[in-house]
Amino acid sequence: METAGRLTVRRPLSEVLFYRGGPVIAGLVLAGFLRLAGVYWDIAWHIDLTRDTFFSPPHLLIYSGVLLTLTIVVYPVVRTWLQGGSPVVPVGWRLLGLGAATIILAAPFDELWHRLYGVDVTIWSPPHLTGILAGLLALLGLAVFTAEWAGARLPSRPWWLNLLFVHYGGAALAGITVVLAEYEFRARFAGRQIYAAEFHGFDPLLYPAVFGGLGVLTMVAVSRLISFPGGATAAAVWFTVLRLLVWAELAALGRTAPDLPLIVPAAVVLDAVLYFTGGRLFGALAGGAAAGAVLGYFVQPPYGAVSPTSSVLAAAAAAVFGALVGDGLGRSIRSLSGQKVV
Secondary structure, three states: OEEEOOEEEOOOHHHHHHHOHHHHHHHHHHHHHHHHHHHHHHHHHHHHHOOOOOOOHHHHHHHHHHHHHHHHHHHHHHHHHHOOOOOOOOHHHHHHHHHHHHHHHHHHHHHHHHHHHOOOOOOOOHHHHHHHHHHHHHHHHHHHHHHHHHHHHOOOOOHHHHHHHHHHHHHHHHHHHHHOHHHOOEEEEOOEEEEHHHHHOOOOOHHHHHHHHHHHHHHHHHHHHOOOOOHHHHHHHHHHHHHHHHHHHHHHHOOOOOOOOOOHHHHHHHHHHHHHHOOOHHHHHHHHHHHHHHHHHHOOOOOOOOOHHHHHHHHHHHHHHHHHHHHHHHHHHHHHOOOOOO
């Protein structure tokens, strides 16, 4: 709020957020690191120690990341409203707030679920999936807000903006593997060391299919968002770094660590096809199918009598749909920054 003589000028919320966009984005990225570290610690805690409590150490780490996100999102909205400013909120900010609020609500939902149905040891329970998907929604909101901020405040596209979008892509891939963690964590069930997904009877082909669809969606979106070739590979490499940091965290805590999926070869194939086909949708679909096939080969189901061909076909089929969505999503977000994919 600015004062000139007797005239009081109240800046709209969107202008306030864009003006402070840099520190805001840095704080939200930090909050995302806290949530990711807490979620993997929580999964390992369940694997090694079974049931935890509402205030277990992993939960507290997750809550700290969520509360930091919620504080950053809500504070400027409330302050602007109290000062009588315009309540217009950027789209990315709305997605951020919805994601953070849903994560908060998932915690009591999880506690209620345990009270009603007893102890569950699967990530695929409704409250767990609610929290994980809400985290991905918040990450999408951050990417959208970053593009909106860049379009409003930056006269040209700086090189570090590409790095931000690469980070969002790697973090999204890490979030996808949280959904699929049952296929990557091994635990002792009935005296045997087996994958959690096998114990629960999950279809082994869901692993390459879901990974192929969502993974390629993410990598195509990143490739459309950044201004240099190799975006998918950069995101896949950063995902690998994030997962290695998770491994180091769990090793330091003495907890079980998950397998690390190899996705860089698929990303390299995707980038190669996109490079030679330009910005056309055909390139995204062809590259998505090829990348999905490679991904299906390298992330075959860790159990079950599933042939490599079945894994490749499942991932490739899902990847075509993922590429279609990722192409549109990446183009839409990039247009918010004032640039179009050519």
